[in-house]
Amino acid sequence: MCLPGSSTASFNIKRLIWFNCRGMTCFFFTCKKRDTSAKQIIQKHGDIPGVENVRIYTYKELRSATEDFCLTNKIGEGGFGSVFKGKLKDGTVVAIKVLSSESRQGVREFLNELTVISSIVHENLVTLYGCCVEGDHRILVYNYLENNSLAQTLLGGGRSDIQFSWRTRCKICIGVARGLAFLHEEVRPHIVHRDIKASNILLDKDLTPKISDFGLAKLLPANMTHVSTRVAGTIGYLAPEYAVRGQLTRRADIYSFGVLLLEIVSGRCNTNTRLPYEDQFLLERTWTLYERGELVRIVDTSLNDDFDAEEACRFLRVGLVCTQDNPKLRPSMSTVVKMMTGEKKVDLEITKPGLISDFMDLKVRNHKKAGEENASLGLTPLEGSSLSSGSSTHATVSFTAITDRSGMSFNQQIKEKN
Numbered sequence: 001m002c003l004p005g006s007s008t009a010s011f012n013i014k015r016l017i018w019f020n021c022r023g024m025t026c027f028f029f030t031c032k033k034r035d036t037s038a039k040q041i042i043q044k045h046g047d048i049p050g051v052e053n054v055r056i057y058t059y060k061e062l063r064s065a066t067e068d069f070c071l072t073n074k075i076g077e078g079g080f081g082s083v084f085k086g087k088l089k090d091g092t093v094v095a096i097k098v099l100s101s102e103s104r105q106g107v108r109e110f111l112n113e114l115t116v117i118s119s120i121v122h123e124n125l126v127t128l129y130g131c132c133v134e135g136d137h138r139i140l141v142y143n144y145l146e147n148n149s150l151a152q153t154l155l156g157g158g159r160s161d162i163q164f165s166w167r168t169r170c171k172i173c174i175g176v177a178r179g180l181a182f183l184h185e186e187v188r189p190h191i192v193h194r195d196i197k198a199s200n201i202l203l204d205k206d207l208t209p210k211i212s213d214f215g216l217a218k219l220l221p222a223n224m225t226h227v228s229t230r231v232a233g234t235i236g237y238l239a240p241e242y243a244v245r246g247q248l249t250r251r252a253d254i255y256s257f258g259v260l261l262l263e264i265v266s267g268r269c270n271t272n273t274r275l276p277y278e279d280q281f282l283l284e285r286t287w288t289l290y291e292r293g294e295l296v297r298i299v300d301t302s303l304n305d306d307f308d309a310e311e312a313c314r315f316l317r318v319g320l321v322c323t324q325d326n327p328k329l330r331p332s333m334s335t336v337v338k339m340m341t342g343e344k345k346v347d348l349e350i351t352k353p354g355l356i357s358d359f360m361d362l363k364v365r366n367h368k369k370a371g372e373e374n375a376s377l378g379l380t381p382l383e384g385s386s387l388s389s390g391s392s393t394h395a396t397v398s399f400t401a402i403t404d405r406s407g408m409s410f411n412q413q414i415k416e417k418n
């Protein structure tokens with residue numbers, strides 16, 4: 001079954017009749033009109049600085065690249081919509097992200113944001129090639145990354161053949177830290193990613209990590225967040241002050257990075273309700289082991305002791321420094337890079353991590369109260385069930401519902417406060 005489904009079929013039939021009636025001249029006329037539409041868009045919005053560097057694709061071009069958005073070419077579904085693998089006419093393999101219908105922005109606003117995103121180039125960030133803004137379509141075209149995301153490989157429960165040696169993990173951790181430091185400290189105005197998580201860390205053929213989805217938050221209307229209620233936005237990555245009070249700063253990203261770092265070193269998802277009681281939350285578990293002076297025990301056993309223990313414990317301590325409850329105590333990303341490479345000492349005193357479960361009194365083990373808590377969080381029974389069912393390693397949460405509780409408007413929430 002291919003998208004956009006039956007409407008495509010009827011469109012094709014109509015076009016066929018049209019061609020049969022009027023012959024080839026009309027066919028060429030139609031093609032020409034489509035090809036010039038990209039140029040017209042650029043001309044119309046030529047005053048947007050840098051817009052000439054954004055490649056505008058026609059819908060037809062992307063349809064043919066994905067074999068009519070065929071489901072066999074679908075590689076993922078996230079908070080923004082569906083992602084397809086495609087091959088452009090010149091042979092370039094791309095990832096095509098079809099933004100969901102709720103995320104329709106005016107052409108001008110959309111191009112404005114895209115111009116900013118596509119001008120950001122760094123070894124550890126996914127490259128945006130261009131977009132399609134034809135009619136109602138809002139589609140992004142990215143560099144395709146061969147080795148999928150960390151969520152599907154390292155944390156995918158053995159479904160991948162990639163061997164994540166200790167050296168590979170170091171390269172990934174430091175690469176992600178550098179990419180995020182670039183967004184936070186070198187891009188002007190700086191960019192808060194808002195959704196640092198394993199599925200947004202893509203790997204190229206050499207396993208170089210590339211952060212995806214930066215700068216996308218502004219492509220959504222104000223009443224919608226990219227941490228969708230439909231898709232697993234994992235509560236474990238969210239800094240408590242962001243999740244509960246809507247305070248969005250670079251330090252919320254740093255918290256998420258800290259959680260990701262623990263995941264990469266331990267080879268475990270941040271939340272796994274199938275594990276024994278005291279092991280379910282990776283951050284809590286790491287903190288407990290840190291306090292006991294047994295940090296090394298959280299390192300991935302699949303490494304078979306083939307790792308640098310001093311370095312691994314340093315990374316884990318950096319993860320804990322990044323997830324401290326007080327956002328002000330979390331280091332900047334450039335400092336994090338220095339701590340990871342050993343150029344700077346990791347703080348001797350690390351304070352307790354901020355745990356969203358403390359705020360919400362949201363303990364997976366508290367089965368009895370689960371119903372009430374789901375209600376207070378704005379979770380539907382289905383969403384809430386992933387917190388307590390034991391069948392999922394991701395806790396899905398209605399993020400909008402949490403921020404609504406703070407009484408803040410979305411625009412207030414996205415104002416940078418640091």
Ligand SMILES: Nc1ncnc2c1ncn2[C@@H]1O[C@H](COP(=O)(O)OP(=O)(O)O)[C@@H](O)[C@H]1O
Nearest residue numbers: 075076077078079083095142143144145149199
């Ligand atoms: N540039 C890309 N190259 C390869 N795969 C990609 C690319 N972008 C996205 N994907 C795949 O599509 C999936 C869905 O992506 P996305 O819509 O961003 O949702 P999420 O980040 O929530 O997983 C990703 O998890 C990844 O597996």
Ligand SMILES: [Mg+2]
Nearest residue numbers: 078199200213
């Ligand atoms: Mg993504």
